[in-house]
Amino acid sequence: MRILLIKTSSLGDLIHTFPAISDAVTQMPNIVFDWVVEESFTEIPTWHPSVHTVIPIAMRRWRNSLLSISLKHEVSLCVQQIRKQNYDLIIDAQGLIKSALFTYLAKGNSVGLDWHSAREPLASMLYKQCHVVPHNLHAVERIRQLFAKALKYTIPKTPAKYGLQLPFALTNGISNNLVRKDHTPYLVFIPATTWPSKHWPVLYWVNLIKMATSYNYQVFIPWYSPKEQQLAESILNQAQAGTILPRQSLTDLAKWLVNAAGVVGVDTGLVHIASALEVPVISLYGPTSSKLTGTLGVAQRILNANFPCAPCRRKVCNYHLQSVVQPACFNDITPILVWNSLQKLIKY
Incomplete structure (x- = not known):
């Protein structure tokens, strides 16, 4: 049985889809999937062994090049595929x-999804069959339910399994002499994301790095955009410790994550990858809610802000009263709380 899966973005949403694929394969061993996805994420579907073909689209790029001469031809080739x-x-x-x-x-x-279940109800008018899936479920469970109803099987009672398979050898880290040859354990800290309001305070990151290095951990920070690189460099310069990773593919970053002793990060896609890879993860949530789209894994803990206006779901913090840190909602998610929580996960 061959299925075409449409799930184009974003990074975290793609990761949330893997458990449904694993469910389907368990119930229907001969099933295979082709996956339509944004061109910047084409690596991700290949991590699951039951994904046969990845079909890239470029909606984000196409929107910015509507007057391009080649656009019509490119879209036509995509539709043909x-x-x-x-x-x-x-x-x-x-x-x-x-x-x-x-x-x-x-x-x-x-x-x-039907009219009442889809994020954009008009989408339901383009399907031949529609299914009801409650909104009050975590995204992983919503997709699992949709697959089960579409393919007519009962969802397994076991916890969600991502089923990811990728080369685990950290060859790039060794060849670049970033990882110590004595195999000292390392941590990956992920401070950057698109919303400024999601950023855990720089001072907190600095203190957390100092705690980690005092316990002889190496600390690495990945980045993608120039702004993320600037943030990483600022944190590491103030901490006078830690290492910034070179820019690399998502697959190579996943290798860094899966080989880490632990990961700490804000609400962003790389943290979802780490959770799916069953790495000990501490996820930091301030302006966003973890209830419906938070990280989900067997070795992770979510620290939610306990603040009057959290979760505000605003891209920029508009809290104007006096606060020790900014964004103010992260005030009580202190470095010592994060460190102690991570240590418990690593020892577990």
């Missing part, structure tokens, strides 16, 4: 109008 195969089923796990359009264009019986 989507329509090349006759699928037994097409599942839109995104529930947006843009994802529903690709579902509609593909050849086969299309399935998605």
